[in-house]
Amino acid sequence: MKTKPLSIIFFSSGVLLSVAITARAELPPLLPDPAPSHVVYRLSAADKLLAALAPADAGEHSKVQKRAPNDEQDAVLTSIRSLLQLARETGDQRLLGQALSRLDADFPNPTANADISLLRADLYQALHRFQPAIAELQRVLQRQPENPQALLMLASLQLVRGDYESAQIACKQLLGLVPPLLSGSCGSIVLARQGGPQKAYELLERLYEQTSPSISDSNVLHYAQVSLAEIADQLGNTSARDWWYLALQSQPRDLYTRIGAARNALYRGDPNEVIRLSEGFDDVDALQLLRAQALQNVDPAAAGAVREKLALRVQLARERGDTLHARDQAAILLDLLQQPADALALAQQNWSLQREPEDTLLLLRAAIAAGRADVEVETRRWLAQRHQSHARYPQPSSDAREGTL
Amino acid sequence: MKRFCFLLLLVFTCNAWAHQTSDSFLYLDTANGTGRLDLAIADLHRIVTLDADNDGQIRWQEVQEQGSHMQSYVQQHLQVDAEAEPCSLEWQTPALTLHGARHHLAFPFKTQCVSQSGWQLRYDVLFDRDALHRAFVRWQNANDGGLAVLSKDSSTYTLPDTSNAWDLFQDYFHQGVAHLLIGYDHILFLIALLLPVATRLVAPGATLRSALIDTLGIVTLFTLAHSLTLALSALAVVQLPATLIEVLIALSVSGAGVVALVPAWHSYRHLLAFGFGLVHGFGFANVLAELAPSLTHQVISLAAFNLGVEAGQALVVGMVLPLLYWGRHTLQRFSWSLPGGAWSIVACGLLWTWQRW
Numbered sequence A: 001m002k003t004k005p006l007s008i009i010f011f012s013s014g015v016l017l018s019v020a021i022t023a024r025a026e027l028p029p030l031l032p033d034p035a036p037s038h039v040v041y042r043l044s045a046a047d048k049l050l051a052a053l054a055p056a057d058a059g060e061h062s063k064v065q066k067r068a069p070n071d072e073q074d075a076v077l078t079s080i081r082s083l084l085q086l087a088r089e090t091g092d093q094r095l096l097g098q099a100l101s102r103l104d105a106d107f108p109n110p111t112a113n114a115d116i117s118l119l120r121a122d123l124y125q126a127l128h129r130f131q132p133a134i135a136e137l138q139r140v141l142q143r144q145p146e147n148p149q150a151l152l153m154l155a156s157l158q159l160v161r162g163d164y165e166s167a168q169i170a171c172k173q174l175l176g177l178v179p180p181l182l183s184g185s186c187g188s189i190v191l192a193r194q195g196g197p198q199k200a201y202e203l204l205e206r207l208y209e210q211t212s213p214s215i216s217d218s219n220v221l222h223y224a225q226v227s228l229a230e231i232a233d234q235l236g237n238t239s240a241r242d243w244w245y246l247a248l249q250s251q252p253r254d255l256y257t258r259i260g261a262a263r264n265a266l267y268r269g270d271p272n273e274v275i276r277l278s279e280g281f282d283d284v285d286a287l288q289l290l291r292a293q294a295l296q297n298v299d300p301a302a303a304g305a306v307r308e309k310l311a312l313r314v315q316l317a318r319e320r321g322d323t324l325h326a327r328d329q330a331a332i333l334l335d336l337l338q339q340p341a342d343a344l345a346l347a348q349q350n351w352s353l354q355r356e357p358e359d360t361l362l363l364l365r366a367a368i369a370a371g372r373a374d375v376e377v378e379t380r381r382w383l384a385q386r387h388q389s390h391a392r393y394p395q396p397s398s399d400a401r402e403g404t405l
Numbered sequence B: 001m002k003r004f005c006f007l008l009l010l011v012f013t014c015n016a017w018a019h020q021t022s023d024s025f026l027y028l029d030t031a032n033g034t035g036r037l038d039l040a041i042a043d044l045h046r047i048v049t050l051d052a053d054n055d056g057q058i059r060w061q062e063v064q065e066q067g068s069h070m071q072s073y074v075q076q077h078l079q080v081d082a083e084a085e086p087c088s089l090e091w092q093t094p095a096l097t098l099h100g101a102r103h104h105l106a107f108p109f110k111t112q113c114v115s116q117s118g119w120q121l122r123y124d125v126l127f128d129r130d131a132l133h134r135a136f137v138r139w140q141n142a143n144d145g146g147l148a149v150l151s152k153d154s155s156t157y158t159l160p161d162t163s164n165a166w167d168l169f170q171d172y173f174h175q176g177v178a179h180l181l182i183g184y185d186h187i188l189f190l191i192a193l194l195l196p197v198a199t200r201l202v203a204p205g206a207t208l209r210s211a212l213i214d215t216l217g218i219v220t221l222f223t224l225a226h227s228l229t230l231a232l233s234a235l236a237v238v239q240l241p242a243t244l245i246e247v248l249i250a251l252s253v254s255g256a257g258v259v260a261l262v263p264a265w266h267s268y269r270h271l272l273a274f275g276f277g278l279v280h281g282f283g284f285a286n287v288l289a290e291l292a293p294s295l296t297h298q299v300i301s302l303a304a305f306n307l308g309v310e311a312g313q314a315l316v317v318g319m320v321l322p323l324l325y326w327g328r329h330t331l332q333r334f335s336w337s338l339p340g341g342a343w344s345i346v347a348c349g350l351l352w353t354w355q356r357w
Helices: A003-025 A045-053 A058-067 A070-090 A093-106 A114-126 A130-143 A148-161 A164-173 A180-193 A197-214 A218-235 A239-250 A255-267 A271-278 A285-298 A300-320 A326-335 A340-351 A357-369 A373-385 A398-402 B002-008 B041-047 B060-065 B067-077 B165-182 B184-202 B208-234 B242-261 B263-291 B298-326 B328-333 B337-356
Strands: A039-042 B023-029 B034-040 B057-059 B078-082 B089-091 B095-099 B102-111 B119-123 B134-140 B145-150 B156-158
Touching: A039 B041, A039 B102, A045 A070, A045 A093, A045 B041, A070 A093, A070 A114, A070 A255, A093 A114, A114 A130, A114 A148, A130 A148, A148 A164, A148 A180, A164 A180, A180 A197, A180 A218, A197 A218, A218 A239, A218 A255, A218 A357, A239 A255, A255 A271, A255 A285, A271 A285, A285 A300, A285 A326, A300 A326, A326 A340, A326 A357, A340 A357, A340 A373, A357 A373, A373 A398, B023 B119, B034 B041, B034 B067, B034 B095, B041 B067, B041 B102, B057 B060, B060 B067, B067 B078, B067 B089, B067 B102, B119 B134, B145 B156, B165 B184, B165 B263, B165 B298, B184 B208, B184 B242, B184 B263, B184 B298, B184 B328, B184 B337, B208 B263, B208 B298, B242 B263, B242 B337, B263 B298, B298 B328, B328 B337
Parallel strands: B023 B134
Antiparallel strands: A039 B057, B023 B034, B034 B102, B078 B119, B089 B102, B095 B102, B119 B156, B134 B145
16 A cells, blocks of 8 residues: 555656656747846856856967966966866866866876876866776876875775775875875775774774874865764764764865765754755755755655756756766666666666765665665675675665575 | 865765756757757856856846857857758847756757758867767757767767658568567467467367458457557657556456456457557557657658558467467367466466566
8 A cells, every 4th residue: 555655656757757858858949038137147156167267269278288388387277176176066067077178178198297197187086087097196106106196096096996905005105195194094994994994983083083183284184084974974873973064164165075964964864954954055966866865754845846856867967978977866766766777777887987885885775676686696795805894785685695695 | 285285175086966067959950951059058158258247147138249259159160061061051040048947048040951861960069168068969850850969079960861761661660560579568469369269260160261250350450459549649649658558568468368268258359459459559659759759750650660560460460370270179189278378378467567567
């Protein structure tokens, strides 16, 4: 009896979605001219930066490369960094697109300039082009083996890819090159992913208590706070909430931290907090997904509106061939649209690129929902080889238990 | 150190990408020689400064003041070719339109090119500014229509050549045959309806002629019914959700199996063939819709697809009927064989119903 209303809701959503998608594909009508003073668009911070840093014409790109005076080169690099920084804060992909265009047009590839290489690696990382990013960092490290930025980014990338041995090597190389809290955070998170989350948490917490009062750099503190929050989440420790809030206090505009805090709030059963954290972030899919889940019991009508909006975005992203959204798309398909088979395909595509606990959790849930014990067994085998545990990883399904587990 | 701190901000791999992307929409109807390029106001602001008073808001007047600049940019970055020759485009006054809740400026154009084939689009709007920009193309010609996505790495698109009506007919005919032959549910439904023919063939006084007439009646009713709903659905007169249709088709298989099991109900097969034939027609229409989202040459496509389905159906009947005829005595000897077959069909239908629900 329980499934009947649900089936009706999903069926109705499907019909509405089909109608909406069909409507979008049609030629929309031309509108009558509005009044001259009618506002047709309000510029966001991203719009303003994009326009300010756009080349005046197509020929301008080549100027930098031809003249290449250091200060002009620095100015372009600063522009690209600004685009990337705002992309981190707003999630606006157009900023990445413009950064990529400028970088490709203005600077040779490959380059001997470490600054350009690091920026290119960072942009590739943001675009989830992990292999080219790693290749770029390795080029820097060949010339400057102790470049702390390259080592830190390499450790981060290898961690995301699930290559913990390489991440550990990079973290160890950071010792003595960066503040101990930074190298300690790097090493701790790698240890946590390889079977030692409790030990990693205790070590990093102690290091934080000992060193944080003397650290003035908020970025170093923020990195440690997020690392502690993630390890606490992995352990299912209630202190995760405090670490996420501390991190959010020090970097309130960082979306990664906001999403982490909102996810933590959802899992500890505080939907109102999720709604507060996602307020005003209508364009950020990951936050909107969490918002829709939080609204389900609080305001089902509002949850339905968010669900429809996200369903259309998934469709558009798939038509676009957008791979940046694979995790979000998979989660939306699984948790909101009840399409486990499609969700699993995207979760697998995502997992082939990145293997953070959230990616693995999503893959396991999608495999279980889709009844694909083979995928579940394979994923759990990968986890077992690395002794990785997480408080939110689901119990093995009965099919997987009957299999090789 | 400052730069180092900046990079430190970026070590977490961001999974927080928003749906804010740079997308345009390009429509081209080669049959009428018309087209339209819709660009987001936000994207146009990256090309030409639209916020003249720098108040963070773009007003319609500010857009109009830059109309000629924008049109000039668009003209330089979009080319339409036919038969390897550039088409002269006659641009009309831009107007506002909406995609979702966002205002776009539509640049309508006309072309004098009248070629039925060899159409190509060359598009490089914004690619120098945004390597992730995409153009969603929706094209239509006299026979067909379709969608494409253009990007920096794939900025040219050649429209498929569907000008030859005979090629189009053949293509859809083959699709119709193929769909019937790989559509196990349709085949099983037909077989279930034909199973009682074997019983009829061994009955005292039965003739092959009467069995053939019986089969012909069932197949004709099934054909009439599914042709009717296929046409109604393909022409968008009546449309039903695909999931519902798929479930009903699966149920029809079980229903036909049950009727085959009960000799007293065999006379209902004609009613069943017509009733569920209507449902199967919607199923065929869903396949046809997937093959061609927009059917300008609907009569040819529809007729060819339907004829293909009939040909496939005739092939199945042509294979099943002789087998039932030649094997009728064997089937009579093994009395469990016909009910066993019918029960298997019922089970298959129920399994599909469960899977499709």
